[in-house]
Amino acid sequence: MNNVVRTATQSPLQERGDIKRTQETLLPAVDIIEEASALKLIADMPGVTRESLKVELDNNVLSLEGEIALNMPEGLSALHAEVRGQRFARRFNLSHEVDSDAITASITNGVVTITLPKKDSHRSRRIDVQAA
Amino acid sequence: MFDDIKRFEIGSSQQLDWFRQLLDGFLPDGSAMDIRAVPRGSFPMINLARSDDAVRVYVFAAGLAPSDLAIDIQDNVLTLRGKREPAIGSNEDGSSRPVFRRERPSGEFVRAIALPDGLDAERAEAHHAHGVFEIVLPKREELKPRRIDVQAA
Numbered sequence: 001m002n003n004v005v006r007t008a009t010q011s012p013l014q015e016r017g018d019i020k021r022t023q024e025t026l027l028p029a030v031d032i033i034e035e036a037s038a039l040k041l042i043a044d045m046p047g048v049t050r051e052s053l054k055v056e057l058d059n060n061v062l063s064l065e066g067e068i069a070l071n072m073p074e075g076l077s078a079l080h081a082e083v084r085g086q087r088f089a090r091r092f093n094l095s096h097e098v099d100s101d102a103i104t105a106s107i108t109n110g111v112v113t114i115t116l117p118k119k120d121s122h123r124s125r126r127i128d129v130q131a132a
Numbered sequence: 133m134f135d136d137i138k139r140f141e142i143g144s145s146q147q148l149d150w151f152r153q154l155l156d157g158f159l160p161d162g163s164a165m166d167i168r169a170v171p172r173g174s175f176p177m178i179n180l181a182r183s184d185d186a187v188r189v190y191v192f193a194a195g196l197a198p199s200d201l202a203i204d205i206q207d208n209v210l211t212l213r214g215k216r217e218p219a220i221g222s223n224e225d226g227s228s229r230p231v232f233r234r235e236r237p238s239g240e241f242v243r244a245i246a247l248p249d250g251l252d253a254e255r256a257e258a259h260h261a262h263g264v265f266e267i268v269l270p271k272r273e274e275l276k277p278r279r280i281d282v283q284a285a
Contacts, residue, residue: 029235029236029237030233030235030236031219031231031233031234031235031236032231032232032233033219033229033230033231033232034229034230034231034232035229039232042219042236044194044195044236044263045194045263046176046192046193046194046262046263046264047192047262047263047264048262048263049262068264069262070190070264070266072181072188073183075183075184076181076182076183076188077181077182077183078179078180078181078182079180079181079182079187079248080178080179080180080245081179081180082174082177082178082179082192083177083179083190083192108195109194109195109196109197109262109263110192110193110194110195110262110263110264111194111195111219111263
């Protein structure tokens with residue numbers, strides 16, 4: 001069960017060879033928790049809105065991308081920057097135990113929660129012991 | 133816009149240092165590729181920008197509601213205080229769920245950042261949207277840039 005979710009080592013943009021945009025891409029911090037019937041993936045993507053978030057599933061690879069949508073006025077110059085990028089991106093390899101048709105995602109205050117339900121055959125269940 | 137600072141840094145370090153350049157080639161962006169891009173204790177991340185009439189502070193605090201962050205200004209030091217609840221409920225059913233990754237910082241935090249001089253803290257405003265707090269600190273009237281007309285002799 002330990003390799004249910006493995007982080008893809010390559011970012012999707014690197015594969016495309018788009019160097020300029022790779023430098024502006026941030027890796028969001030994630031928590032991954034296992035629950036009885038699902039895996040939960042929680043990612044910090046501050047500044048990303050429902051419209052600018054893209055969650056895609058392709059060939060058991062879940063990719064999470066989001067543009068930081070701040071409406072900043074014109075004529076600003078940076079004094080100090082800890083967030084040096086305009087977008088977040090990260091990819092995850094999903095195990096076959098995940099029911100890819102039933103994945104759901106939501107975003108609140110810049111926190112993305114993705115629920116990855118397990119296939120029925122992999123759910124933990126309690127087996128009743130019958131009296132002899 | 134905040135990428136500009138980085139571009140300057142890369143430009144200066146690459147002038148002579150071929151080895152650094154080689155390393156940069158292998159690791160295109162150390163800070164962004166690292167899983168621990170956010171060092172412990174530096175939540176939330178802060179960007180600071182200046183325009184002609186104000187200084188704007190952007191606080192990237194995902195998961196905080198407007199009431200979760202206390203913003204104080206004293207002696208030109210901006211202090212941010214708050215608490216982020218851990219997403220992983222360890223007391224949920226009293227059982228501990230298997231955790232595969234735990235990268236998101238949680239718990240109480242305090243961050244302080246020095247502001248430039250000449251700001252009018254009385255007229256400061258803060259807004260919140262999508263996990264980002266924007267604090268607008270207007271410059272004092274007498275410090276705004278102004279044009280001086282040259283008078284004919």
